[in-house]
Amino acid sequence: MAASQPQQAAPIINDGYWFAWSGKAVDGALAARNDAAAKLQTLVVWLWGIYTASAAVGFALAKYSYPFWTALVVATPSWLLILAYCLAAWVQIPILAGFDPRVPKEIEAVYDREVRSKQLRLRLAVGTSMIAAAFVGTALMVAALGKGPAPGTLRVRYLLGSPGLAIASCELPVDTAAVLRLTSLQKGSRGLPIEFGCLVPRSGLCQWATHITSPVDAVEANLRWRDADQVEHSLTVISAPAVAKTTGIEGERGRKPTVLP
Secondary structure: OOOOOOOOOOOOOOHHHHHHHHHHHHHOHHHHHHHHHHHHHHHHHHHHHHHHHHHHHHHHHOOOOOOHHHHHHHHHHHHHHHHHHHHHHHHHOOOOOOOOOOOHHHHHHHHHHHHHHHHHHHHHHHHHHHHHHHHHHHHHHHHHHOOOOOOOEEEEEEEOOOOEEEEEEEEOOOOOEEEEEEEEEEOOEEOOOEEEEEEOOOOOEEEEEEEEOOOOOEEEEEEEEEOOOOOEEEEEEEEOEEOOOOOOOOOOOOOOOOEOO
16 A cells, blocks of 8 residues: 655645735724724823823922933933833834735735834834833932932121121022021120021022121021921021122031131
8 A cells, every 4th residue: 555645734824814814904994993092092091190290290309409410310211211101002003004905915015014014113112111221220320329409508798888788698499488597796796686587489599688787707697497308407607708709608507607718
């Protein structure tokens, strides 16, 4: 008896395959468009939630003065993550294309274009996600190792004249309630202090000025305020008599009073 010859496998990707694929594409055309609209709706809802949260964070950070590069590194991951999410949604949205369902070669060409387009979209989404991940790590390092906003700065100048003039200014987070006390120093004794209050405006700068009727050895400025965590801070700067070109010195928490030359 002659041995049976093994049957040679027939190619699966033939005209019949493309006719079947085109039938599925036509049958699912309406559902694909509805699915794409649903994905876009989900994306818009997600973006709205991100927008409201980002706006709240943005207004909170606006009260502080971060260095430009620190703020840039910390903010960059936000839009990169949003872009990566949008690209991921874009990959899932079907590509609309027309073809003649009677011509297998045309159906195959449409399929090839869709696969190539999807591949390009996927590469963009993956690349953006990787870049966003790198920026998130960098932002976390900057936030952990970098210096935060300075607690505050205080400057004071005592200008000789008839009368003399004491000028003080401070830089603090917006909407901070600050109290400045100016005290004259003369031969080891302290004069009666004068207090000023200020609710820091959007510029972040408060300024005060008062006349000194009689010459004194120096003027002491003490600034007190509470931060967002209700931690009390205090800065003290002392200015000796100076001419108009003399500049103030920034005080820092924990630094001893400094006498200007």
